[in-house]
Amino acid sequence: MSSNDGSPMKKLGILAAALLIPVIGYAVVTMFPNSSNQGYAPEQPIPFSHKLHAGQYKMACLYCHGSAEKSAHAGVPSLNVCMNCHKVVKTDSPWIKQITQAYNEGRPIEWVRIHELPDHAHFVHSRHITAGVSCQTCHGPIQEMDRVSQVSPLNMGWCMSCHRGQTTPSNVLRAYHPDLKDPRGHQVASVNCTTCHY
Numbered sequence: 650m651s652s653n654d655g656s657p658m659k660k661l662g663i664l665a666a667a668l669l670i671p672v673i674g675y676a677v678v679t680m681f682p683n684s685s686n687q688g689y690a691p692e693q694p695i696p697f698s699h700k701l702h703a704g705q706y707k708m709a710c711l712y713c714h715g716s717a718e719k720s721a722h723a724g725v726p727s728l729n730v731c732m733n734c735h736k737v738v739k740t741d742s743p744w745i746k747q748i749t750q751a752y753n754e755g756r757p758i759e760w761v762r763i764h765e766l767p768d769h770a771h772f773v774h775s776r777h778i779t780a781g782v783s784c785q786t787c788h789g790p791i792q793e794m795d796r797v798s799q800v801s802p803l804n805m806g807w808c809m810s811c812h813r814g815q816t817t818p819s820n821v822l823r824a825y826h827p828d829l830k831d832p833r834g835h836q837v838a839s840v841n842c843t844t845c846h847y
């Protein structure tokens with residue numbers, strides 16, 4: 650009996666430790682989350698190709714994402730934009746048939762959202778477009794992608810390093826600091842918490 654006495658307690662201790670380690674690990678990870686979805690490239694319900702439309706046919710980004718210039722969101726175009734061309738272009742394609750049917754039924758295509766910040770963080774497209782930051786600075790060479798992939802981490806450090814003038818494109822740096830010989834490292838936008846969190 651006595652030889653076994655400490656054993657259950659010891660086992661309990663080991664068990665508790667074994668349980669606690671992942672719990673603490675999880676707590677630390679969720680306290681400092683990396684909400685980054687970098688590399689995320691989900692399959693879409695219709696294999697829409699930016700490489701074909703924006704690359705080969707050189708369609709302007711703003712033709713389909715015009716609200717990026719005016720509002721917080723760039724948005725995804727509604728089907729009537731597609732139908733401007735696809736009423737007549739490639740109508741024999743099974744994908745175009747699906748788009749046409751959805752359009753006629755007034756049904757949207759359920760595109761899978763790729764870039765998405767957590768609710769507590771606030772982003773505005775229009776301010777960045779006006780400041781001369783190109784779509785590709787943040788989204789990468791979309792015009793070369795058959796399937797869109799999230800190129801940038803979109804985490805707080807990534808936002809901050811541009812606002813602080815560290816990773817800022819040179820056209821933007823020059824516009825904000827026309828008098829400085831070397832504007833790198835000089836702030837171009839607010840780094841106050843309330844700029845991005847409210």
Ligand code: HEC
Nearest residue numbers: 697702703708709710713760762763764784788791792797
């Ligand atoms: C013919 C219309 C069209 C043009 C032109 C176009 N896009 Fe798109 N874009 C779409 C559609 C439709 C989607 C949703 C399907 C997808 O993700 O491929 C999309 C998705 C995106 C996404 C991902 C959205 C998300 O869910 O995070 C980004 C980023 C994007 N486009 C940027 C661009 C950029 C930059 C250009 C110019 C180089 C451009 N687009 C040109 C129609 C267009």
Ligand code: HEC
Nearest residue numbers: 695696697702726730731733734735738739742743744745
């Ligand atoms: C300015 C004209 C134009 C607009 C607007 C346009 N497309 Fe296209 N699309 C084309 C052309 C041109 C092709 C290539 C046709 C070919 O291969 O002969 C094409 C090809 C496609 C294909 C490939 C079809 C296949 O089976 O090969 C899909 C899918 C497609 N478009 C979806 C869309 C969607 C979705 C939208 C709206 C978000 C859109 N297109 C808007 C011109 C356009």
Ligand code: HEC
Nearest residue numbers: 710714717722723724764765766772777782783784787803
């Ligand atoms: C300074 C970086 C930056 C620039 C420049 C930028 N985007 Fe974005 N984009 C983002 C971020 C961050 C998100 C996610 C926003 C969110 O979740 O609220 C996003 C989301 C999107 C989406 C998904 C739908 C939406 O409205 O949230 C599309 C489409 C898109 N961007 C297209 C574009 C196009 C087209 C341009 C150029 C005209 C552009 N972006 C310029 C950072 C940028």
Ligand code: HEC
Nearest residue numbers: 771772773776780782803807808811812837838839844845
């Ligand atoms: C490549 C550079 C760059 C990146 C990356 C970037 N920004 Fe900005 N941001 C700017 C510039 C330049 C301005 C323009 C400031 C102005 O309007 O004078 C700006 C302005 C803003 C504003 C408006 C500021 C105000 O005073 O109202 C917000 C909000 C903002 N950014 C949030 C974000 C968030 C959130 C991210 C990351 C998801 C981000 N930005 C990433 C360059 C950048």
Ligand code: HEC
Nearest residue numbers: 680682684770803804805808809812839840841842844845
């Ligand atoms: C230029 C925009 C920007 C500014 C300024 C900014 N943040 Fe953030 N912050 C973000 C973005 C985007 C995220 C979400 C992405 C991530 O988790 O990295 C974030 C995430 C966070 C998180 C993680 C929240 C969570 O999910 O647990 C905290 C905490 C935070 N910010 C605090 C701050 C504080 C404190 C300040 C002021 C010193 C600040 N932020 C300034 C853009 C910003």
